[in-house]
Amino acid sequence: MKNENVLLLDGSKVAGEIKDQLQVRVNQLKENGITPCLATILVGDDPSSATYVKMKGNACKRIGMISKRIDLPKETTTQELLDVIVELNNDSSVHGILLQHPVPEQIDERAAFEAISIEKDVDGVTSLGFGQTALGFGEYPSCTPAAILEIIDYYKLPIEGKHAVVIGRSPILGKPVSMLLLNRNATVTTCHSRTQNLPELVKQADIIVAAVGKANFVQGDWVKEGAVILDAGYNEGNVGDVDYEACLPKASAITPVPGGVGPVTISMLLKQTVAAAEKLV
Amino acid sequence: MKNENVLLLDGSKVAGEIKDQLQVRVNQLKENGITPCLATILVGDDPSSATYVKMKGNACKRIGMISKRIDLPKETTTQELLDVIVELNNDSSVHGILLQHPVPEQIDERAAFEAISIEKDVDGVTSLGFGQTALGFGEYPSCTPAAILEIIDYYKLPIEGKHAVVIGRSPILGKPVSMLLLNRNATVTTCHSRTQNLPELVKQADIIVAAVGKANFVQGDWVKEGAVILDAGYNEGNVGDVDYEACLPKASAITPVPGGVGPVTISMLLKQTVAAAEKLV
Known part of the structure; x- marks a missing residue:
């Protein structure tokens, strides 16, 4: 069936325009000596998770951002993952942290999400980020x-x-x-x-x-x-x-x-x- | 009109039973040397707010809890209020903090709510508390x-x-x-x-x-x-x-x-x- 009056919401087009705007902002940041950096954490070797992480990393690189990829073995414990997150929280060269969902089942995913500092929670996974968004003043939904x-x-x-x-x-x-x-x-x-x-x-x-x-x-x-x-x-x-x-x-x-x-x-x-x-x- | 089949949800009865249960818990705490204490902050002299604060204080006292009442003048600034909240956060004899809503308009109420530490946010006003509740693991909605x-x-x-x-x-x-x-x-x-x-x-x-x-x-x-x-x-x-x-x-x-x-x-x-x-x- 067809519908000639339907508006096709073209996400690729929207994404393309945002990319152009971000390119300008990234260049300006670089002039100020800052290269925006997204750290992505992948635990285990789930193929579709690996694909997602790769896509995100490539998208960063295309506009001149740094993609810092951390791959952890599938046996990683919650504590080991928390240690990595704390390190990234404290690393001033990292501006955003993404923990790829889902993590292997031995890991307390919620605890890991909650460990991400609100300033770097650009993926909007913490309960604090959710609360701020819900109450209308969240910066990173x-x-x-x-x-x-x-x-x-x-x-x-x-x-x-x-x-x-x-x-x-x-x-x-x-x-x-x-x-x-x-x-x-x-x-x-x-x-x-x-x-x-x-x-x-x-x-x-x-x-x-x-x-x-x-x-x-x-x-x-x-x-x-x-x-x-x-x-x-x-x-x-x-x-x-x-x-x-x-x-x-x-x-x-x-x-x-x-x-x-x-x-x-x-x-x-x-x-x-x-x-x-x-x-x- | 009448409705003989309607169930009247008697809040006073529910409250009475909770009061009896809490009485037991408060007594047990006291045996352990702890008297539960709710700090209530009232800024200004709005009569209905004053009534609410008084009701809450009286309810505390009726079951042997301490009600610590802080009254601040209506000209209080945000910073002055924040200082009071930080002091209560750090006061180990205080277990819960209630800031009576609404505060006078010169005060940034959201900033004041956010300053309450999550451990003492027994009134469920912080964005973190809201987020935890929404995501299903909040302790104090x-x-x-x-x-x-x-x-x-x-x-x-x-x-x-x-x-x-x-x-x-x-x-x-x-x-x-x-x-x-x-x-x-x-x-x-x-x-x-x-x-x-x-x-x-x-x-x-x-x-x-x-x-x-x-x-x-x-x-x-x-x-x-x-x-x-x-x-x-x-x-x-x-x-x-x-x-x-x-x-x-x-x-x-x-x-x-x-x-x-x-x-x-x-x-x-x-x-x-x-x-x-x-x-x-």
Whole structure:
């Protein structure tokens, strides 16, 4: 099916423009003797985690940032990981720290996230960062929620007074995006695996955020005519959480997968790292 | 109108039982040489704030806790208030700190809240405390949200899978109660002054939390047959945010005002202060 009136929310285009802006800011920082540096920590050898970390590192390098990569063996203990994080917290040449999720199960991931100092929490994983974001003064929200808002704003789609339905409630996606939308004056319904009558709830949404991690989960007949759809999912086979073909005819605007929320998420990570470095000027 | 099948959620009864339990815990602490102490800070001379602080102090004393009251003049600066808070943070005889809201307008209230150390944030006002609560491991949620959950649990009302509609999004009420309900597997819609079609949204609720600060705001015809109503409002003339008489015939359970959420809120403050003191044993 086709929908000639739909607005395709082109994340690659948004990311490209942000990259150009960041390039300028990185050059200015370098003139001041500062090269922004993102440290990425990968524990173990999960192939898709390794791919993500590599993509983030490459994106840093493309705009002249330093990507400091720390690879730890899959047997790493919580204490060993905490030691690495503390070292990075104390390293003044590092401006942002990203611990790639998920970590091997023997590690207390929450403890590791909490150890990242708020000044370097450019990936928005600490509870303090979440709290500041939720209360409206956080500097570095989680990157995927930040990307979703960035795309909405880039295309000047209204948020205030709209009913947003968020499917998912994870600490780095569903919960923070709910709070960001709420702070922008949307009415927000947060749904999850225990939600009853999910299709009925989604059908009320002016803005749908799919953040559930299930391929093609959101069905065409769940979507109200004219809804804006943001698909934050990325599942095996390069598919999102939204059944794109089925939802396209209903939507007024929609992100594709790939090329939607994903590229902008990486942009947000870089942007927040650059912002952290700029505080030192 | 009457409703013989309605369950009256008696906050005074819940508070009474908590008081008895706390009395035992306070006595045990005293045997260990610790008397739990709540410091309350009142800036200025707003009469209703003074009344609240007095009620909280009296509640402490009734169960043998120490209430340390700090009254500051209405001209107090942010820095002066911060100095007082830091002193209380460092005072090992103080286990909990409550800064009575609102403070005079020349003070940066957020900065003052943020200065309270997390170990003594028994009123749940810091962004760190909020973040921990939202992510599911907070020890001291804001007291009114905690009271709402306490009442629901006391009366064994189910939360999981229910649709909760929260009216209000303040940092110490609407937002944290939304998060607490979400963490208990409710589907949560958070509404506010910019929400469109509020009556229609409220009508879907299995659980209604009114936290808007407007007398008799929630109307009878907004309420679905069988809804559970928690009224966290307390407005001039001793009335809540819910039009009680109009909503009573529809509700399966409802809190009165006064005698509903209010008394349990004070109990939560004491309970969390006692818990903070118990960490020293």
